[in-house]
Amino acid sequence: MAVVDHNGRFRNVVIKHPGSVHDAAVFKDSSLYKNAQTIIPQTSENIDGVDIPYMIVGDPAYPMLPWLIKGYSGSLSAEEESFNVYLNSARVSVEMAFGRLKARWRILCKKMDCAYTFSPQIILACCTLHNFVESHKEQFFTQWLEEVSNSDQLFPQPIAVQSRDRDCVPGVAVRNHLKQYLAASYPLRKTLIR
Template sequence: MEPISILAPEHQAGEYINCKGYFSIVLQALVDHKVRFTNINMGWQGKVHDACIFRNSGLFQKLQEGTLFPDQKIIVGDVEMPICILGDPAYPLMPWLMKPYTGSLDSSQELFNYRLSKCRMVVECSFGCLKACWRSLLTPLDISESNIPTVITACCVLHNTCESKG
């Protein structure tokens, strides 16, 4: 999850204030290994928890039903594994979602968290590239709130096009 800063004058300020104390609308995204957005969920108020947004998304529904990656497996070494997505600690642990261990950890759990964190860096890179290319996303958007999801979606599509073309 990555918040995009906005101004929302027609709503109560509290609805859109995120945990960092500024106005935002949430862009929650699934990215692939090539730094491209494969699924986005746009428009929730900044104060809404990531796990709540995720559980109410079409992506969650498809993953729960097993229709997003039906019968797809990958081979790691000589082990066949189902496809899964990687999340941060805010997300629920699911058969198709890996997240880091929390609390007091032994050395194998710390190693797992380290490796998972390295794999998740592609997500941070995706959002970093999106904001670097479309620098207007770094400041409050001076547009109608109703247009924000369309603008952010367009930026994600253009980002994917740029990434695909090199």
């Protein structure tokens, strides 16, 4: 599990669970979850009369929290679908960061020939090196992404399922307010992929 900033750099990484562990279980074991009040800035932005705290954007596998927002699921209204499209556009930096990480450090695309207990150190080293080269704006070739996209088909990752945890009421209220604000202030957007 990783938190990625808007520059595509890894800000928080959890590498102590095998891939078969549910994302929500890994999340609840993370330092981010345990120390959110000290890690996440405790400031807010007033949006249309409501103070909205700084939040992390998560995928459907995570629970909604006062500081973690995720999209709507199930049968969606036009406003909910549009909200999800806008929210997912914020998650693009995460997908891009993981793509660039795997493209630069090919060891992550294959079985590692080392003791499984050493794998977390290799992954953390790759994330650290990724941040270093990204911050120094080292050249990146898009061809690398094409080369590693085939490895995803050889070793597919588990599909995240929606968290069964109850969503917190303050998080739901913030998401609903942002949905209404986006619907009133910006054009409704539709998902291109069905």
